[in-house]
Amino acid sequence: MARILVVEDDDTIGTAVARSLTLHGHEVAWAQDGGSAIRETARAPFDLVLLDLGLPDLDGLAVCREIRPALPDAVIVILTARDDEMDVVLGLESGGDDYLVKPVRLAELHARVRAHLRRAEAGRHDPPVDLGDLTVDFASRRVTVAGTEVHLRPREYDLLARLASQPGTAVSREVLIAEVWDENWFGSTKTLDVHVAGIRRQLSAAGGASMPTLVTLRGHGYRLDPPS
Structure with missing residues (x-):
């Protein structure tokens, strides 16, 4: 399936998301702070990143800007408790492709992940x-x-x-x-x-x-x- 990086400092949420994605056949890495996320993306490519903005060491927006050049083809989905429109815009302008507002329902998360991964394969046989x-x-x-x-x-x-x-x-x-x-x-x-x-x-x-x-x-x- 896909290689997915989960960046989430909350043990309960991180464990649930990583376990659920693994059960759906994905290869999952879990980073609990911004520094670990940056190191993970420097070591290996990922198809999709789930990035929480509220990290303990670095601002999530700064992490997004840092990892985007390392993963130019990956989809970055921002997880945020901030439902304010300006926060959403800042996240997207920092390199995010999509966002989900916490608390995230696992069914919605899987639907969004499937949609992004499916879209990456769409149109491959159409002429330029x-x-x-x-x-x-x-x-x-x-x-x-x-x-x-x-x-x-x-x-x-x-x-x-x-x-x-x-x-x-x-x-x-x-x-x-x-x-x-x-x-x-x-x-x-x-x-x-x-x-x-x-x-x-x-x-x-x-x-x-x-x-x-x-x-x-x-x-x-x-x-x-x-x-x-």
Whole structure:
């Protein structure tokens, strides 16, 4: 199945989550503080990280920023007792792909893990899409601009790939949330906006003489327009 790192200082929660994930066939490592999490990610790759923000030694947001470069293709799901929208945005901007508010129900946790791992395999047989200097290669999950790779986070890639699969077509926020995150997902819609902003920053920094435009459709969603 998948290699999963659980970063949680609470013995009861950590034991329950790690045991449940193991019973579902995953290979699980458990770190009880930020320093241990950073060392774990330096030693071995992981497919998914469950990261509690309330750690005893380091701020969880700082840990997220530290481990993201070491795990560019991993999904980082933030576990937080902070249901404030600004805390969610800060977590996503620090490198997180998704979040769950504690206390986390194991059924919801497993559903979210399955959705993220399944999405990583989706679209592998579709041909690449070329939109001017931008190429989205579904088989390799690579994005390039004029031949130079652009390193997107996993959910940023999934979001761009979904829009690139139907260039020029309006896609609602509800459809994007359901297809890129989870059809049963609920929470702050800022999750989508933060990832769109990240895509725009990365593509803008990559340059390119002929680039598509990621258009915001107020009250509806987004559209990726081919270059004119």
